[in-house]
Amino acid sequence: MKLFAFTISLALIPLTSIAAEAPKSPNKSPSEVLEQSTPNEWHTINPDNLLINTLSDGTQFIVYLNDFMPQVHTANIKNLANSRWFDKAKIVRVQDNYVVQWGREEGTEIPNSVIKQPPAEYEFTAQKYRFKPLKYRDAYAAQVGFVNSWAVAGDGKNIWLPHCYSMVGVGRDMAPDVGTGQELYVVIGHSPRHLDRNITTVGRIIDGMENLSARKRGSGQMGFYENDAEKIAFKSSILASQLPENERPKYEIIDTNSKSFDAYINARANRGGPFFIKPAGAVDICNSLPPIRKAK
Amino acid sequence: MKLFAFTISLALIPLTSIAAEAPKSPNKSPSEVLEQSTPNEWHTINPDNLLINTLSDGTQFIVYLNDFMPQVHTANIKNLANSRWFDKAKIVRVQDNYVVQWGREEGTEIPNSVIKQPPAEYEFTAQKYRFKPLKYRDAYAAQVGFVNSWAVAGDGKNIWLPHCYSMVGVGRDMAPDVGTGQELYVVIGHSPRHLDRNITTVGRIIDGMENLSARKRGSGQMGFYENDAEKIAFKSSILASQLPENERPKYEIIDTNSKSFDAYINARANRGGPFFIKPAGAVDICNSLPPIRKAK
Numbered sequence: 075m076k077l078f079a080f081t082i083s084l085a086l087i088p089l090t091s092i093a094a095e096a097p098k099s100p101n102k103s104p105s106e107v108l109e110q111s112t113p114n115e116w117h118t119i120n121p122d123n124l125l126i127n128t129l130s131d132g133t134q135f136i137v138y139l140n141d142f143m144p145q146v147h148t149a150n151i152k153n154l155a156n157s158r159w160f161d162k163a164k165i166v167r168v169q170d171n172y173v174v175q176w177g178r179e180e181g182t183e184i185p186n187s188v189i190k191q192p193p194a195e196y197e198f199t200a201q202k203y204r205f206k207p208l209k210y211r212d213a214y215a216a217q218v219g220f221v222n223s224w225a226v227a228g229d230g231k232n233i234w235l236p237h238c239y240s241m242v243g244v245g246r247d248m249a250p251d252v253g254t255g256q257e258l259y260v261v262i263g264h265s266p267r268h269l270d271r272n273i274t275t276v277g278r279i280i281d282g283m284e285n286l287s288a289r290k291r292g293s294g295q296m297g298f299y300e301n302d303a304e305k306i307a308f309k310s311s312i313l314a315s316q317l318p319e320n321e322r323p324k325y326e327i328i329d330t331n332s333k334s335f336d337a338y339i340n341a342r343a344n345r346g347g348p349f350f351i352k353p354a355g356a357v358d359i360c361n362s363l364p365p366i367r368k369a370k
Numbered sequence: 371m372k373l374f375a376f377t378i379s380l381a382l383i384p385l386t387s388i389a390a391e392a393p394k395s396p397n398k399s400p401s402e403v404l405e406q407s408t409p410n411e412w413h414t415i416n417p418d419n420l421l422i423n424t425l426s427d428g429t430q431f432i433v434y435l436n437d438f439m440p441q442v443h444t445a446n447i448k449n450l451a452n453s454r455w456f457d458k459a460k461i462v463r464v465q466d467n468y469v470v471q472w473g474r475e476e477g478t479e480i481p482n483s484v485i486k487q488p489p490a491e492y493e494f495t496a497q498k499y500r501f502k503p504l505k506y507r508d509a510y511a512a513q514v515g516f517v518n519s520w521a522v523a524g525d526g527k528n529i530w531l532p533h534c535y536s537m538v539g540v541g542r543d544m545a546p547d548v549g550t551g552q553e554l555y556v557v558i559g560h561s562p563r564h565l566d567r568n569i570t571t572v573g574r575i576i577d578g579m580e581n582l583s584a585r586k587r588g589s590g591q592m593g594f595y596e597n598d599a600e601k602i603a604f605k606s607s608i609l610a611s612q613l614p615e616n617e618r619p620k621y622e623i624i625d626t627n628s629k630s631f632d633a634y635i636n637a638r639a640n641r642g643g644p645f646f647i648k649p650a651g652a653v654d655i656c657n658s659l660p661p662i663r664k665a666k
Contacts, residue, residue, distance in 0.1 A: 358509035
């Protein structure tokens with residue numbers, strides 16, 4: 075059966091796909107839409123919101139912090155980074171279909187001067203923000219959409235940052251504790267949206283997800299590593315703004331109010347091309363995170 | 371700050387949780403509900419539907435095949451297993467937030483006698499099945515629910531097996547190809563529901579997911595491994611029914627028509643306990659897969 079050779083190389087065309095090899099289709103693919111976007115539909119991510127984490131094995135992951143919704147938590151995390159608190163962090167937990175978590179070893183004190191006790195920044199008054207709806211429904215929230223190139227969920231009164239794959243949150247103890255930002259986690263499985271409005275989400279990993287998601291799962295309860303030797307040490311964790319300008323990684327994010335973003339969402343909801351037979355006609359918020367690209 | 375010690379050990383209480391350590395709560399946790407279920411609310415999984423895959427590193431993953439919806443594909447996969455076709459399979463693709471794919475090397479011929487050319491088993495006439503609705507909405511389908519302990523999505527006329535984390539599908543070439551079952555994939559990220567009704571889903575990995583999801587991501591296009599040395603060889607792939615009875619792994623799945631399953635879904639939609647502040651009031655279908663446990 076000759077088919078098999080093709081099956082290996084072409085099966086399951088994904089999002090960012092092999093458009094160049096595929097026959098013409100009446101619909102543009104999501105990646106074709108992005109290729110045809112204009113430079114003014116993207117904006118550069120502020121280097122003061124990029125936390126560059128380098129692990130002891132040399133791999134990196136980069137957190138894009140949201141500095142305009144969970145403002146106190148984000149400021150704390152920046153202060154912790156600037157005092158090089160996270161340089162001695164370790165990955166302590168990898169739970170399959172759930173989260174990877176990192177922080178300093180148990181019992182490490184942080185200087186009181188470095189962070190401010192944060193409030194529960196779980197949700198935010200919607201009217202403060204320019205909300206652009208995603209026109210498809212959500213299983214969890216009354217509405218979903220975008221604010222300033224961040225995916226958000228809302229109930230008409232408040233909005234919040236949903237627990238999608240790659241979103242970063244602040245570990246906390248039992249309620250009413252809200253955490254401090256000294257321990258963070260990222261979602262690595264099907265989005266656990268039941269955590270929404272119960273924990274502060276502060277950012278999104280925009281590069282290097284695979285350096286966390288492919289880690290060995292912890293054998294302890296909740297995926298914690300049981301042996302110290304399994305924990306992955308950090309080499310450094312620093313804001314891009316603290317690096318010399320020519321050493322900073324640079325990223326752009328699409329403007330969610332742009333025409334190309336509308337076309338991108340439409341292309342994701344209504345897949346065309348030679349692979350798809352029945353477009354879904356919808357896309358959920360966690361499959362709609364605004365695209366990010368490296369800037370030159 | 372003493373808090374930190376607790377944050378490490380208790381942050382982010384997950385599904386199957388530390389209920390024993392937690393204070394009493396008015397709501398039962400999902401795991402408490404399952405602990406209090408009765409034996410007659412579970413049924414043993416037929417060993418003829420359990421495909422036991424052992425990799426060259428000794429790890430295993432077990433696929434529970436659905437033999438009553440995609441019947442031709444499932445029969446093909448069983449025939450391939452019984453002819454030991456998959457014993458020489460390799461994991462050839464690991465794409466972050468998407469799929470792990472395995473199959474035989476390009477160009478390997480399969481005997482025509484082993485499999486029957488399958489139809490497109492993408493969706494099925496709903497009225498043939500006893501459908502039990504999940505009472506919460508879905509971002510993709512008009513309705514979601516359960517048939518015989520399988521999560522399904524539907525449009526009122528047809529039902530199908532949705533692409534949730536851990537669901538297994540049949541790799542295929544461009545339409546109208548439907549694949550043969552000789553190459554399979556499993557979802558390892560946020561559920562790519564846009565694949566629903568475009569590919570045949572045939573089963574669900576019920577044990578050993580972490581032996582696939584934690585693999586090194588492929589550096590090639592679509593996550594294919596570029597070097598043969600990176601591919602992970604199988605040692606064997608055999609149906610549990612082909613093993614001597616005392617060597618078979620045994621699993622039970624909850625009856626989705628049982629009271630305990632209703633209570634379990636309710637507990638997942640309305641999380642109680644000392645951690646949660648604001649229950650979601652809903653749960654999506656991919657966070658509602660029927661629980662499975664090892665049988666004695």
